[in-house]
Amino acid sequence: xxxxxxxxxxxxxxxxxxxxxxxxxxxxxxxxxxxxxxxxxxxxxxxxxxxxxxxxxxxxxxxxxxxxxxxxxxxxxxxxxxxxxxxxxxxxxxxxxxxxxxxxxxxxxxxxxxxxxxxxxxxxxxxxxxxxxxxxxxxxxxxxxxxxxx
Numbered sequence: 001x002x003x004x005x006x007x008x009x010x011x012x013x014x015x016x017x018x019x020x021x022x023x024x025x026x027x028x029x030x031x032x033x034x035x036x037x038x039x040x041x042x043x044x045x046x047x048x049x050x051x052x053x054x055x056x057x058x059x060x061x062x063x064x065x066x067x068x069x070x071x072x073x074x075x076x077x078x079x080x081x082x083x084x085x086x087x088x089x090x091x092x093x094x095x096x097x098x099x100x101x102x103x104x105x106x107x108x109x110x111x112x113x114x115x116x117x118x119x120x121x122x123x124x125x126x127x128x129x130x131x132x133x134x135x136x137x138x139x140x141x142x143x144x145x146x147x148x149x150x
Contacts, residue, residue: 004121007069009061010135012076013053014143021141022048023112025142026061027135039064042142053143054080062116066119071084071122078130078134082123088114 004016008029010117015022045053046063054077062071075081092100096107104110116122127133129140 003069004070006136007065007071009058009071010075010139011051011054011057011061011073011074011080012129012136012139012143013055013057014032014140014147015048015050015053016147019047019049021147022050022148023143024053024054024057024060025139025146026057026064027142028061028064028136029141034037040138040142042146044146046150049106051079052078052106053147055106055113057113057139057143059109059112059116062113062120062122065120066134069088069120071120073122073124074127074135075124076140077128078126081124084113084117084122088117 009026011026013022013024021044023042023044027038029036029038052150054075056098057076058073058080090103096104096111098104099107129136
């Protein structure tokens with residue numbers, strides 16, 4: 001069995017109003033023997049929330065990978081990063097409910113993300129948004145441009 005490819009996934013969501021028209025964007029980057037390889041994509045929804053777009057960006061990026069990978073997921077969303085690092089396991093054990101017994105918000109997307117996390121080995125890392133991080137700025141533009149396209 002060959003080792004899993006290493007991939008960087010930069011992802012971001014945006015919403016014009018919350019709720020309102022929203023967009024998501026991601027950038028996948030891997031280094032191969034032939035050099036740097038990148039793929040980006042974006043999309044939009046007419047009526048959504050920022051958190052849903054943040055999650056969608058991560059899901060769409062992971063879904064794009066055609067084989068199991070070692071993924072460094074970088075996001076400016078504490079919601080996504082803390083969800084992956086700390087909350088997801090407890091939500092699953094409680095049947096997708098929060099500690100207060102109420103359903104997890106955006107449970108459909110968290111379950112879709114969980115399915116992708118089962119395919120890949122993902123390390124989630126938070127990056128400060130709007131702080132000059134080139135790849136984060138790039139996916140922010142993708143997400144905002146998609147939101148404005150509606």
